[in-house]
Amino acid sequence: MAAGRPEWDQGAPVNPPVILSSTFISRGVPTPGEPSYARYDNPAHHAVEQVIGLLEGADRSGVLFASGMAAIDAALSLIPSGGRLVVPAHAYNGTTTLAQALAQDGRIRLSQVAIDKTEEVVEALKGGAGAAPAAMLWIETPTNPLMEVADGPALIEAAKAVGAIVAVDNTLATPLGQRPLDWGADLVVHSASKFLGGHSDLIMGAVCAASAEHDSALRDFRRIHGATPSGFDAFLLLRGIRTVALRLDRINASAATLARRLDSHPAVDKIHYPGLETDPGYALAKTQMRGGAGGVIAIEVRGGADAADLVAEYTKIWAPATSLGGVESMLERRQRWPGEFAAVPANLVRLSVGIEDVDELWADLDQALTRACEPK
Numbered sequence: 001m002a003a004g005r006p007e008w009d010q011g012a013p014v015n016p017p018v019i020l021s022s023t024f025i026s027r028g029v030p031t032p033g034e035p036s037y038a039r040y041d042n043p044a045h046h047a048v049e050q051v052i053g054l055l056e057g058a059d060r061s062g063v064l065f066a067s068g069m070a071a072i073d074a075a076l077s078l079i080p081s082g083g084r085l086v087v088p089a090h091a092y093n094g095t096t097t098l099a100q101a102l103a104q105d106g107r108i109r110l111s112q113v114a115i116d117k118t119e120e121v122v123e124a125l126k127g128g129a130g131a132a133p134a135a136m137l138w139i140e141t142p143t144n145p146l147m148e149v150a151d152g153p154a155l156i157e158a159a160k161a162v163g164a165i166v167a168v169d170n171t172l173a174t175p176l177g178q179r180p181l182d183w184g185a186d187l188v189v190h191s192a193s194k195f196l197g198g199h200s201d202l203i204m205g206a207v208c209a210a211s212a213e214h215d216s217a218l219r220d221f222r223r224i225h226g227a228t229p230s231g232f233d234a235f236l237l238l239r240g241i242r243t244v245a246l247r248l249d250r251i252n253a254s255a256a257t258l259a260r261r262l263d264s265h266p267a268v269d270k271i272h273y274p275g276l277e278t279d280p281g282y283a284l285a286k287t288q289m290r291g292g293a294g295g296v297i298a299i300e301v302r303g304g305a306d307a308a309d310l311v312a313e314y315t316k317i318w319a320p321a322t323s324l325g326g327v328e329s330m331l332e333r334r335q336r337w338p339g340e341f342a343a344v345p346a347n348l349v350r351l352s353v354g355i356e357d358v359d360e361l362w363a364d365l366d367q368a369l370t371r372a373c374e375p376k
């Protein structure tokens, strides 16, 4: 990723300088695009916003937000009042919680669907029986943490036919894995806290809009609602993104190896990973994802929730922590969170594969699984 660098003038820095100013010298009426105040438009964001836009194949820069959830909130703000949102029943937990809260307040209407069942989603988009056609389709593929794969291009075509805006949460796949704007999506949303940042040291989000109109609405929303990240975090994100392709090559390869080994491990009842031929999402993932199925694997541990908790107790390399997409491998039993969906099995452990030696990762996981499932 070579973009987002200063001009090659003699003596110029190779990297954009870190700008840590909240305000900028400004007399009279500021002209559009002139730096004035960091919440309105921060020049410290421009390099990384440009890089994210290029990675997603957008005609314009991305818009940074202070978290993935702030980015999702901004994207959902584009639903007209009373409009219907079609959202995966098992989207990222925060997305579902926010969508439900907006519906409860009467701001939007909500249809929750199995995003991997194309026919069901298409029917929900049409509305009928008194319900208006959808105003927005939210796609997450693969979903976190059940790893369901949605048919991006087919769903987008159906959404366009009813005039719905389409937003795709591309956090798990990353733009190197898939580019939803190429499928015809209107918005691509990221938690940059995950693979884009890649080092578990920042919380940030981003949205890339296909149209100038959506882009400017998102920037207005950010300015007024104020979920603007700091210049320092923008520096960290750009630094992280420089290695995203290398990290993902390693992560994809290691995840594929680990998934194959986990698939035949006696302590694993079921594995959710669309890179495995036996996975229901395999065929779709193969056609719409590049480079592999990504770095997140979910396993159901034989022996139930207690055994699953022990796995997180016994690993020495896999950090027992929430989040994903870092260079360090992490794992957690998702149902330890009180608000997690009932659809997520109690014994499901989500693994986020990092860049450590794959055989060391395997040895650590193997011993933890075996020990956790030993008869007591």
Ligand SMILES: *Cc1c(COP(=O)(O)O)cnc(C)c1O
Pocket: 067, 068, 069, 070, 092, 094, 140, 144, 169, 171, 172, 190, 191, 192, 193, 194, 203, 204, 205
């Ligand atoms: C983590 C995550 C989010 C939320 O992002 P934050 O940066 O934690 O606010 C949204 N979508 C997906 C798929 C995620 O994994």
